[in-house]
Amino acid sequence: MPSKTTTPIPAWSAQITYNGPKDERDLLARMAAESGARSMAQFLKELIAAGVAAKCPQSAAELREIRRRYYGAILLLTFLLALAASWSNPENWQRECRRCPRRSGCRFEECVTVETEEI
Numbered sequence: 745m746p747s748k749t750t751t752p753i754p755a756w757s758a759q760i761t762y763n764g765p766k767d768e769r770d771l772l773a774r775m776a777a778e779s780g781a782r783s784m785a786q787f788l789k790e791l792i793a794a795g796v797a798a799k800c801p802q803s804a805a806e807l808r809e810i811r812r813r814y815y816g817a818i819l820l821l822t823f824l825l826a827l828a829a830s831w832s833n834p835e836n837w838q839r840e841c842r843r844c845p846r847r848s849g850c851r852f853e854e855c856v857t858v859e860t861e862e863i
Contacts, residue, residue, distance in 0.1 A: 753759055776787035797804035 773784050776784045779787060781787035793804065793807060796807055
């Protein structure tokens with residue numbers, strides 16, 4: 745039974761598993777960190793794309809098209825959800841985004857006391 749903190753893998757996603765030596769995983773993690781990748785999974789995706797491109801250019805083009813469709817759909821979904829949320833109550837969104845309350849005008853009162861020395 746999964747714990748409550750575990751997020752299930754969505755139905756449209758698949759997990760690729762690889763059983764290998766722990767030293768190899770540590771090496772890949774170090775290489776990912778040195779390359780500036782956000783995660784080891786991102787690093788492995790880049791390695792897979794480079795390997796597929798070296799072996800079969802036709803499959804590499806198909807892989808790029810799959811990724812383009814997937815990430816394009818995610819961006820479109822995010823945009824549509826944000827648009828729907830802003831349409832639901834635009835005044836409330838604007839009110840929460842303000843850094844300071846809006847007023848018809850700002851008035852400042854200054855009191856200045858001038859002291860003079862008498863000679």
